[in-house]
Amino acid sequence: MTDQKKVVAIGGGTGLPAVLRGLKKCPVDITAIVTVADDGGSSGMLRNELQIPPPGDIRNVLVSLSDVEPVFEKLLQHRFKTDSGLNGHSLGNLLIAALTSITGDFVKGVREMSHILNVHGQVLPAADQSIVLGAVMSDGCIVEGESSIPMANKKIEHVFLKPADIRPLSESVMAIRKADLITFGPGSLYTSVIPNLLVPELAAEVILSKARKVYVCNVMTQKGETDGFSASDHIMAINRHVGCSFIDTIIANNQPIVPSILKRYAAEGAEPVSVDREKLEAQGLNVITAPLIKTAGGVIRHNEAAIAKLLMTLFTEKKV
Helix, strand or coil: CCCCEEEEEEECCCHHHHHHHHHCCCCEEEEEEECCCCCCHHHHHHHHHHCCCCCHHHHHHHHHHCCCCHHHHHHHHCECCCCCCCCCCEHHHHHHHHHHHHHCCHHHHHHHHHHHCCCCCEEEECCCCCCEEEEEECCCCEEECCCHHHHCCCCEEEEEEECCCCCCCHHHHHHHHHCCEEEECCCCHHHHHHHHHCCHHHHHHHHHCCCEEEEECCCECCCCCCCCCCHHHHHHHHHHHHCCCCCCEEEEECCCCCHHHHHHHHHCCCCECCCCHHHHHHCCCEEEEECCEEEECCEEEECHHHHHHHHHHCCCCCCC
């Protein structure tokens, strides 16, 4: 077990679990570092009522790395629809909140939930307290709240955290120092990926790390966040927030998307992220393209097995 390659996966939302579902079937030691900036839905309600970090992204990651029966997974993801105070809450969020209350600490609560679910690897919040994500828009206005940023439907200049001097967990720092591979994304660029890198010490450790650093690129643009973005635009936004270039590899999809699904996404203001290989290579990036998607119910999702297979090849491939 000790000679397993160590992977640190950083992100949040629905993108990070896709990477983790694939990796958990591989012989690697996984640490997931998950954003805690969510302020919408069940997570936002629990955050406000109980003064705990939002559990939603953590729940999705725990489920993706768990080794439980499918029906139990459905149970954790079940969202109540009722006229009572339970309305909108997922059972998994409530369980994490309950374990936080029992243990007296959010991180300990997540750890206990990991034991219950027989999680492969460790799941760590990017910080052990709630943070507020804000954005400065191109017109100078400031929007605060993770869920409000894309709703503003303006070009994002940069995002920031409050408090700005938030500290990462010591376990996260150690995991990054020992990592052989660090992944970022896929997921909402400004609200799921970049917030983790705004934790000062976390970003510093990532920059110093000798690990391979891989960005798993989004397949589609996101209205209100990355309208018109190419793959290199994603990389440049990350580098701008961190203050330097540190990613050495980008994995992007080259699988055609059927016209009917493209039309559906276009109606929502989304389009495929163009892979501008020349610009990426000019930034010194190793560009890997492959068929990386699957569709379910007309929705595009990353193919977790395909991503995991590509990531595993990077352990034997030399950096460019």
